[in-house]
Amino acid sequence: MNDDDLVKQARELLDAEQSARAHELAARFAHTRRAALDAADAEPATERVWWLAGAAACVLAAVLVMPGLQEGAGRDKGEAMISQQAVSNDESAAELAELLDSLDLLLFFDEEGLDSSGQDDVLDDEWLG
Amino acid sequence: MSDQAAAISDLNGFLKSVEARALRRAEFTTGNTDDAFDILQDAMIQLAQKYSDRDPAEWAPLFARILQNRIHDWGRRQKLRRALYWFSSKTGNEEVSEPLDSAAGRQYLEPVAAQQTAGAMRQLDAAIRRLPQRQQQVFLLRAWEGMDTAATAAAMGVSAGSVKTHYSRALEKLRAELGDYWP
Numbered sequence: 001m002n003d004d005d006l007v008k009q010a011r012e013l014l015d016a017e018q019s020a021r022a023h024e025l026a027a028r029f030a031h032t033r034r035a036a037l038d039a040a041d042a043e044p045a046t047e048r049v050w051w052l053a054g055a056a057a058c059v060l061a062a063v064l065v066m067p068g069l070q071e072g073a074g075r076d077k078g079e080a081m082i083s084q085q086a087v088s089n090d091e092s093a094a095e096l097a098e099l100l101d102s103l104d105l106l107l108f109f110d111e112e113g114l115d116s117s118g119q120d121d122v123l124d125d126e127w128l129g
Numbered sequence: 130m131s132d133q134a135a136a137i138s139d140l141n142g143f144l145k146s147v148e149a150r151a152l153r154r155a156e157f158t159t160g161n162t163d164d165a166f167d168i169l170q171d172a173m174i175q176l177a178q179k180y181s182d183r184d185p186a187e188w189a190p191l192f193a194r195i196l197q198n199r200i201h202d203w204g205r206r207q208k209l210r211r212a213l214y215w216f217s218s219k220t221g222n223e224e225v226s227e228p229l230d231s232a233a234g235r236q237y238l239e240p241v242a243a244q245q246t247a248g249a250m251r252q253l254d255a256a257i258r259r260l261p262q263r264q265q266q267v268f269l270l271r272a273w274e275g276m277d278t279a280a281t282a283a284a285m286g287v288s289a290g291s292v293k294t295h296y297s298r299a300l301e302k303l304r305a306e307l308g309d310y311w312p
Contacts, residue, residue: 001308003300007272010303013250014273018149025152025162032170033144040140040177 140181143188144173151196154269157257158200168203172196193276193284197266204262256306263287264299271296 001009148169155165172195180191257265263285270281271292281296282289 001304003304006300006304006307009249010253011273013253014153017250018153022149025149028166029145029148029152032166032173033141033148035170036144036173036177037141039174040181 139185140177140188143185143192144176147189147192148173150269150274151192153273154196154266155200155203157254157265157269158262159203160258164203168196168199172199175199190280190283193270193274193280194286197285200266201262252307253303256303259306260299260302264295264302267292267295268299268303 151172152162152165152169155168156162159165159168172192175195176188176192180188183191257268260268266285267281270276270284271278276284278289278292278296282292285292287295
């Protein structure tokens with residue numbers, strides 16, 4: 001038997017067998033096909049549901065998280081302002097301290113009798129006799 | 130009729146046109162109808178879910194490839210299962226019967242037994258089953274489904290040269306086995 005005869009006979013037998021079984025398996029084939037087509041039909045709907053669920057989750061997260069973030073940002077900003085104010089206060093305090101030091105120096109001179117007004121009196125007295 | 134309904138109707142027609150041979154291809158490898166139907170359903174679902182929006186002209190090669198992959202996966206799982214059975218029998222566990230030998234696996238032969246050609250069909254069935262999986266699938270795609278070498282290569286994910294080699298060896302083995310029974 002050559003290859004062509006073998007293939008031809010095999011094909012005829014397989015086809016005949018398939019036809020004989022077609023009726024027997026018709027219900028199972030229909031069920032199998034229906035399951036596949038239902039899956040194809042359900043797929044876009046399922047995808048839509050997942051998209052909607054994802055979008056809802058994003059919105060919910062935004063609603064829940066954003067105020068917290070804003071509050072946090074405001075808090076940070078407030079802290080920064082307070083910190084800046086504190087620096088400013090420190091600078092003011094330093095300036096004040098310097099000023100006070102200067103005043104102390106002036107007072108020191110005053111205490112030593114170098115008060116300009118007093119000297120003027122003495123000089124006036126000396127010069128005026 | 131909406132576009133989607135039309136597409137599903139087309140797909141239904143396509144699946145109907147290929148289901149019988151697809152089932153038989155899976156049966157030759159699995160040796161039983163239930164596993165073959167599982168493979169067929171998986172392949173159909175995969176096609177319907179992932180490729181139903183493709184050009185219907187692409188469905189045939191896509192389905193052939195998906196089915197081939199599913200059959201191949203089944204074969205791999207069986208190998209693993211056999212390895213585990215071997216290991217368990219070596220360690221003294223209860224022996225497990227070979228699933229391919231079960232009577233249920235041969236149910237589909239019963240209708241054929243009523244035909245005059247039952248003997249020849251039995252011999253052909255047994256001879257095809259004894260082929261290595263690749264030779265078996267190449268023979269069925271080329272000889273039964275009428276695919277050419279290029280289409281068979283695409284469906285199986287192998288080279289055209291490999292298809293020719295497997296087909297030639299399959300024919301040689303079948304001829305050697307069936308020679309005495311087939312005039």
